[in-house]
Structure formats: structure tokens, C-alpha cells
Amino acid sequence: MSIGLGTKAKTVASKVTEANGEAYINSGEAxxxxxxxxxxxxxxxPSLVFDEDMNLYFKLALIAMDNWSPIAAxxxxxxxxxxxxxxxxATLNIGQTVNVLGNFExxxxxxxxxxxxxxLAL
Incomplete structure (x- = not known):
């Protein structure tokens, strides 16, 4: 997922894929x-310093978030x-997010x- 920040075009597009402006372009580039x-x-x-800081925070958070798995059954x-x-x-609900710590059999x-x-049984 990417987040683009900036201005949006003054013209209204009928589809998001047709929208333009700085925010949309930044989102696509990210x-x-x-x-x-x-x-x-x-x-x-528009701020390189902001991008570097935020993307560093995201990378740190993703270390944990990438291991979260929704309970699918x-x-x-x-x-x-x-x-x-x-x-x-406990009983876990459908779609409840958990952090996977390890596997055994x-x-x-x-x-x-x-x-x-x-x-959890697989």
C-alpha cells in the first residue's frame, strides 16, 4: 500500500484511475x-525529509506487522x-489478527x- 500526500487537481475525474494531481502522482510513485x-x-x-522519516518508521513497524496473520477459518x-x-x-474470532511467534509441527x-x-492448530 502506498500513501501519496500533496495537492489534488481541480478537475473532477469519474474514476480514481483517471485522477491526477500531486497526491495521486506521489501515491503511484511510492x-x-x-x-x-x-x-x-x-x-x-513533497518533503523528502518527511518521507525518509516516515518510511523508516513504517519499516520498523512492518517488522511486526508483516508477521500478523488473520484467522481465515x-x-x-x-x-x-x-x-x-x-x-x-481463548476462542479467536474470524479475521482476528495475531502475531505469529513460531511454528511447531x-x-x-x-x-x-x-x-x-x-x-493454533493449522
Whole structure:
């Protein structure tokens, strides 16, 4: 994802792909650099100093955010240890974001945004 900051054109476009102006151009230029910079989030503005600072902050945040994974299936049980017969610590909702801490056999050790740590069956 890229964020472009700047002015927008005075003319109204019927589609966002047809819009122009500094903000749209900056967003497109930032998007073009994502792959080569090996990041998933970048900002581009009229200020190079601002861009350098913000993109450094984004890179730091992405170290953690790139490991977050949404729970894609039905509600899942957060287990005490990596065994299907383990006690259930909590139930995670569909789409709830977790930070993956590690893997063991058919389980992932995760930490929820609330701070709960436990195992999810894959």
C-alpha cells in the first residue's frame, strides 16, 4: 500500500484511475518502489525529509506487522500447548489478527493483540 500526500487537481475525474494531481502522482510513485524496497507500505510527499522519516518508521513497524496473520477459518481455539487435546485458553474470532511467534509441527505459537499467547492448530 502506498500513501501519496500533496495537492489534488481541480478537475473532477469519474474514476480514481483517471485522477491526477500531486497526491495521486506521489501515491503511484511510492507504489512503484514497494517491490524494489522490499516493503508493503510507503509514503511519498513533497518533503523528502518527511518521507525518509516516515518510511523508516513504517519499516520498523512492518517488522511486526508483516508477521500478523488473520484467522481465515471459523473461530479457532487458542490452546495451552501444541496438542489437539490441550486446554482452550481463548476462542479467536474470524479475521482476528495475531502475531505469529513460531511454528511447531502442525501448530503456530501466536500472540493476540490483547496479549494472550497460545497455540493454533493449522
Amino acid at each position: 507504489f512503484d518502489t514497494l517491490k524494489s524496497d522490499k516493503v508493503n507500505l510507503a509514503v511519498k510527499s 471459523d473461530n479457532q481455539s487458542l490452546l495451552d500447548y501444541p496438542n489437539p487435546l490441550a486446554g482452550v485458553k 502442525e501448530f503456530q505459537l501466536v500472540k493476540t493483540m490483547d496479549g494472550d499467547v497460545g497455540w
